[in-house]
Amino acid sequence: MPSAVSTHATTGLLLREVVGALSYALDLTEGQPPGHSMRCCYIGMRIGHQLGLDQDLASDLYYTLLLKDAGCSSNAARLCELYGSDDRTLKHDVKTVDLQSLRSVGKFVLSHTGVHAGFWSRLKLLWHLARNGERIATEVVQARCERGASIARQLGFGPRVAAGIQSLDEHWNGRGRPAGQSGTQIPLLSRIALLAQVVDVFHRVGGHAAAVAEVRKRSGSWFDPDVVAAFEAAAAQLYFWPQLAAPDLHDTVLDLEPTAASTPLDDARLDAIAAGFGAVIDAKSPYTSGHSSRVATYSGAICDVLGLDAERRRWIHRGALLHDLGKLGISNTVLDKPGKLTEAEWAQMRQHPVLTHQILSRLSPFQRLAMVAAAHHERLDGTGYPWGLRHDEIPIETRIITIADIWDAISADRPYRRGMPLAKALEVMESLRGASVDPKCLDALRLALPEVDGPRANVDSVQALFPAAATPADAPAARS
Numbered sequence: 366m367p368s369a370v371s372t373h374a375t376t377g378l379l380l381r382e383v384v385g386a387l388s389y390a391l392d393l394t395e396g397q398p399p400g401h402s403m404r405c406c407y408i409g410m411r412i413g414h415q416l417g418l419d420q421d422l423a424s425d426l427y428y429t430l431l432l433k434d435a436g437c438s439s440n441a442a443r444l445c446e447l448y449g450s451d452d453r454t455l456k457h458d459v460k461t462v463d464l465q466s467l468r469s470v471g472k473f474v475l476s477h478t479g480v481h482a483g484f485w486s487r488l489k490l491l492w493h494l495a496r497n498g499e500r501i502a503t504e505v506v507q508a509r510c511e512r513g514a515s516i517a518r519q520l521g522f523g524p525r526v527a528a529g530i531q532s533l534d535e536h537w538n539g540r541g542r543p544a545g546q547s548g549t550q551i552p553l554l555s556r557i558a559l560l561a562q563v564v565d566v567f568h569r570v571g572g573h574a575a576a577v578a579e580v581r582k583r584s585g586s587w588f589d590p591d592v593v594a595a596f597e598a599a600a601a602q603l604y605f606w607p608q609l610a611a612p613d614l615h616d617t618v619l620d621l622e623p624t625a626a627s628t629p630l631d632d633a634r635l636d637a638i639a640a641g642f643g644a645v646i647d648a649k650s651p652y653t654s655g656h657s658s659r660v661a662t663y664s665g666a667i668c669d670v671l672g673l674d675a676e677r678r679r680w681i682h683r684g685a686l687l688h689d690l691g692k693l694g695i696s697n698t699v700l701d702k703p704g705k706l707t708e709a710e711w712a713q714m715r716q717h718p719v720l721t722h723q724i725l726s727r728l729s730p731f732q733r734l735a736m737v738a739a740a741h742h743e744r745l746d747g748t749g750y751p752w753g754l755r756h757d758e759i760p761i762e763t764r765i766i767t768i769a770d771i772w773d774a775i776s777a778d779r780p781y782r783r784g785m786p787l788a789k790a791l792e793v794m795e796s797l798r799g800a801s802v803d804p805k806c807l808d809a810l811r812l813a814l815p816e817v818d819g820p821r822a823n824v825d826s827v828q829a830l831f832p833a834a835a836t837p838a839d840a841p842a843a844r845s
């Protein structure tokens with residue numbers, strides 16, 4: 366939203382800039398320090414250069430590296446349920462475990478399962494993992510790989526990028542997951558991305574000597590020896606490690622993109638990217654499956670009633686798709702908690718708009734979009750969070766997204782309850798009129814609901830009135 370009333374025909378942005386900025390959201394889901402995807406991109410592109418990849422393949426490698434974790438949100442809830450622990454900590458810590466060693470795996474499972482659970486609950490979780498560990502590991506990796514490949518296609522990338530993400534966890538010796546591919550059956554882009562990921566993790570933990578040692582140790586088991594040799598050649602360059610640790614790494618990585626320097630991002634592609642990342646957010650929790658896409662649909666309907674111009678509507682739609690981006694950084698132990706949240710858990714929840722703002726504002730043309738999207742929990746009377754904004758401090762674009770967000774929260778079906786019937790949902794919305802939500806936007810929502818008080822008054826499902834807002838078919842299954 367560079368300007369709320371801008372009439373620019375093109376976005377004026379580059380694909381690499383937008384994907385690069387949004388890659389920080391994927392780092393949150395993986396429990397990795399900010400910039401993990403960018404650092405992997407740097408490492409992998411240096412390897413690709415050593416291997417002499419042609420420009421097209423190098424470009425596909427670039428986006429495979431930035432988006433390798435696009436599917437990660439899809440197994441967060443399952444991991445959390447299986448281990449009874451924070452999904453982000455699990456994902457972070459497992460990356461330094463020697464998965465070939467039964468002792469290391471056992472130690473990891475014991476120290477990460479049911480950490481805050483009672484004795485019997487912990488025992489039950491451990492028993493379940495001991496009996497079904499292999500099957501569960503494959504299932505969890507498969508969900509991540511397939512979802513990641515599907516998101517890449519949704520973002521407009523070709524089959525090589527999708528395949529590169531799909532096979533990220535396959536190992537050279539055939540003992541990886543989910544398909545057990547081996548050797549050159551594994552796409553080259555996946556082989557490079559896996560190695561780049563391990564290098565970044567071990568470099569962060571123990572410096573470059575630890576990273577090189579780990580790569581050598583896994584050569585021929587996890588890694589293709591030719592890719593290992595290319596990495597060693599790249600890492601021997603004097604500039605390699607200093608550039609990887611430099612504060613301007615983000616800019617260095619943007620400059621490494623081989624082909625898109627002169628390719629501006631058009632509006633349709635930016636819409637697809639916003640929708641794709643909306644799907645990443647919606648995959649994080651079965652409790653809010655399809656939420657971002659429905660909020661975008663409702664926001665669009667309100668814009669239509671208010672008669673906003675096409676470009677403004679388009680940016681609001683994008684903001685609605687991305688408003689909960691920061692939820693990728695919140696543990697599923699909080700997002701999916703069945704009971705009331707503790708004060709500490711609420712403090713975590715209140716951070717998600719802050720994270721949304723941090724990620725979107727990494728891109729300077731997104732400054733306004735960042736605030737519009739991130740302020741969706743602010744209320745006109747100043748009782749909202751995280752900033753306690755009031756009236757004039759809350760732009761109309763945010764007020765629209767806020768109405769759509771609340772409307773979906775009360776009207777959508779959840780795994781544990783049916784959505785509120787229309788009449789009751791409208792009653793709740795009316796109770797918020799003026800003090801919390803904008804009356805004009807609420808009127809627009811009412812007008813957008815087709816014939817609520819007329820012949821369809823017996824319709825009790827909000828989604829039946831908004832078929833476009835129905836949960837996408839590939840959304841994760843509801844938790845039973």
Ligand SMILES: [Fe+2]
Pocket residue numbers: 688689717741742
């Ligand atoms: Fe939110």
Ligand SMILES: [Fe+2]
Pocket residue numbers: 656660688689770
């Ligand atoms: Fe939301």
